[in-house]
Amino acid sequence: MSQKNVSPSHRADPRHAALNTLRALAAGTEHADTLIDRELAREELAGPDRGLYRHLVFGVLRRQGTLDHYLALLVTQPLQKLEEPLRHLLRLGLFQLLYLDRVPPHAAVHATVELAKRVLPRASGLVNGVLRSFLRSREQLCLPDRACDPGGWLAATHSVPRWLIEQWRGQMPEEEVERLAAATSAEPPLTLRANTLRIGRDDLMARFGDAGISCEPCRYAPEGIRLEGHFFIPSLPGFAEGLFAVQDEASQLVAHLLAPQPGQRVLDACAAPGGKTLHLAQLMGDSGSILATDLTDRKLARVLESAQRLGISCVRTLAADVSRPEYLHGELFDRILLDAPCSGLGVIRRNPEAKWRLTPADIERCARRQRLLLSRVANLLAPGGSLVYATCSTAPEEDEQVVADFLSHHRQFVIEKGLFFSGAASSLLTTDGALRLWPHRHGTDGFFAVLLTRHP
Numbered sequence: 380m381s382q383k384n385v386s387p388s389h390r391a392d393p394r395h396a397a398l399n400t401l402r403a404l405a406a407g408t409e410h411a412d413t414l415i416d417r418e419l420a421r422e423e424l425a426g427p428d429r430g431l432y433r434h435l436v437f438g439v440l441r442r443q444g445t446l447d448h449y450l451a452l453l454v455t456q457p458l459q460k461l462e463e464p465l466r467h468l469l470r471l472g473l474f475q476l477l478y479l480d481r482v483p484p485h486a487a488v489h490a491t492v493e494l495a496k497r498v499l500p501r502a503s504g505l506v507n508g509v510l511r512s513f514l515r516s517r518e519q520l521c522l523p524d525r526a527c528d529p530g531g532w533l534a535a536t537h538s539v540p541r542w543l544i545e546q547w548r549g550q551m552p553e554e555e556v557e558r559l560a561a562a563t564s565a566e567p568p569l570t571l572r573a574n575t576l577r578i579g580r581d582d583l584m585a586r587f588g589d590a591g592i593s594c595e596p597c598r599y600a601p602e603g604i605r606l607e608g609h610f611f612i613p614s615l616p617g618f619a620e621g622l623f624a625v626q627d628e629a630s631q632l633v634a635h636l637l638a639p640q641p642g643q644r645v646l647d648a649c650a651a652p653g654g655k656t657l658h659l660a661q662l663m664g665d666s667g668s669i670l671a672t673d674l675t676d677r678k679l680a681r682v683l684e685s686a687q688r689l690g691i692s693c694v695r696t697l698a699a700d701v702s703r704p705e706y707l708h709g710e711l712f713d714r715i716l717l718d719a720p721c722s723g724l725g726v727i728r729r730n731p732e733a734k735w736r737l738t739p740a741d742i743e744r745c746a747r748r749q750r751l752l753l754s755r756v757a758n759l760l761a762p763g764g765s766l767v768y769a770t771c772s773t774a775p776e777e778d779e780q781v782v783a784d785f786l787s788h789h790r791q792f793v794i795e796k797g798l799f800f801s802g803a804a805s806s807l808l809t810t811d812g813a814l815r816l817w818p819h820r821h822g823t824d825g826f827f828a829v830l831l832t833r834h835p
């Protein structure tokens with residue numbers, strides 16, 4: 380369902396716009412930031428309403444588990460049985476009561492009931508009743524008991540699906556699960572990568588400083604800069620000049636693990652939208668050749684667009700399904716990056732809608748595809764060459780288990796640490812030599828990457 384199809388009237392109301400976006404997200408596959416950017420580009424919301432709209436959408440998605448926990452105590456029917464717009468209306472109303480200090484409770488209730496009267500008049504009484512009942516009985520509404528049901532408590536407190544909490548409990552101690560759950564529901568920083576083909580990181584930071592933008596260098600990525608606040612990216616200083624790209628710090632470390640050299644032949648097998656492709660080109664001094672493949676020309680157009688803005692010319696693109704070996708006619712590469720399609724569990728702080736879309740079955744489905752892709756692209760690596768397998772997932776099924784399965788069938792491959800990670804950054808590697816990053820430990824997105832070298 381596109382946003383155009385849901386309640387097009389009253390767009391200038393940030394709550395109505397937020398409701399439409401939440402409905403479109405629940406019905407479709409697009410990310411929240413894409414729909415939010417689209418709504419804001421329409422310029423129908425003005426001034427502080429733009430920030431409120433964004434905050435409402437991201438806030439409801441980030442806090443949906445907690446909101447639904449309380450709603451289940453206030454509504455007699457199971458939430459899943461309520462009409463779909465009613466669920467979103469109740470979440471929107473309750474989010475304002477629980478998390479928006481700047482909106483007085485009576486104003487939040489009034490605005491939500493007025494919105495209900497416009498979009499679902501028969502349910503406006505119920506919306507009014509539930510929100511007022513929350514205000515009356517707030518002190519008596521409890522979270523699950525932490526001692527009896529620690530998983531339920533974590534899920535409801537930090538708005539993480541129960542199955543994901545259980546998965547994390549198998550991966551780390553309980554105290555860490557709580558920190559991870561909290562970090563996952565918090566707002567992530569905006570992270571940029573200085574385009575060192577055009578400017579050094581310090582000089583770029585000075586440009587931001589001159590413009591009154593507060594920023595700091597990333598802890599591990601040598602080109603990374605963290606910015607505080609919300610920005611319209613194209614209006615940041617240096618964007619049009621191609622002085623930086625937007626890229627999370629974890630993602631920036633992947634190109635350093637592969638460490639391509641100037642003049643090499645590189646394949647970026649799942650390249651779009653091109654964040655890592657263009658970082659690889661940067662590390663190669665824009666010399667050599669990078670073949671960027673992805674499923675469609677439409678997706679690859681974004682790689683070329685960014686390459687042009689950043690002044691990079693060593694990248695060519697090819698629309699191809701890399702699980703089909705025939706597409707490259709025997710061409711071999713010195714370096715291969717397989718940034719595999721994955722569940723995205725590591726980036727749910729950026730794409731909070733994914734928390735409520737994903738199921739354990741998706742993890743299994745992704746893992747099957749990843750095993751196939753890794754075994755196919757490995758055939759394209761020249762003897763002595765290196766391949767990085769990476770995902771933005773935290774699930775072992777998509778990460779360590781895919782690599783273990785691959786190594787058991789490809790005896791000529793071994794895991795290497797990579798030069799970049801042999802010094803101070805070696806603390807980022809697991810004992811098996813894989814790069815494993817977590818929001819609560821490293822302040823980055825969740826990422827997994829491993830460097831595999833093929834014996835000559």
Ligand SMILES: C[S@@+](CC[C@H](N)C(=O)[O-])C[C@H]1O[C@@H](n2cnc3c(N)ncnc32)[C@H](O)[C@@H]1O
Pocket residue numbers: 630648649650651652653654655656672673674678699700701702718719720721
């Ligand atoms: C994690 S994203 C890549 C992100 C990208 N490396 C970056 O840093 O901007 C995975 C990509 O794999 C692509 N993909 C999925 N299956 C593929 C296949 N069989 N062949 C080629 N690309 C595929 C998807 O279209 C998607 O763009």
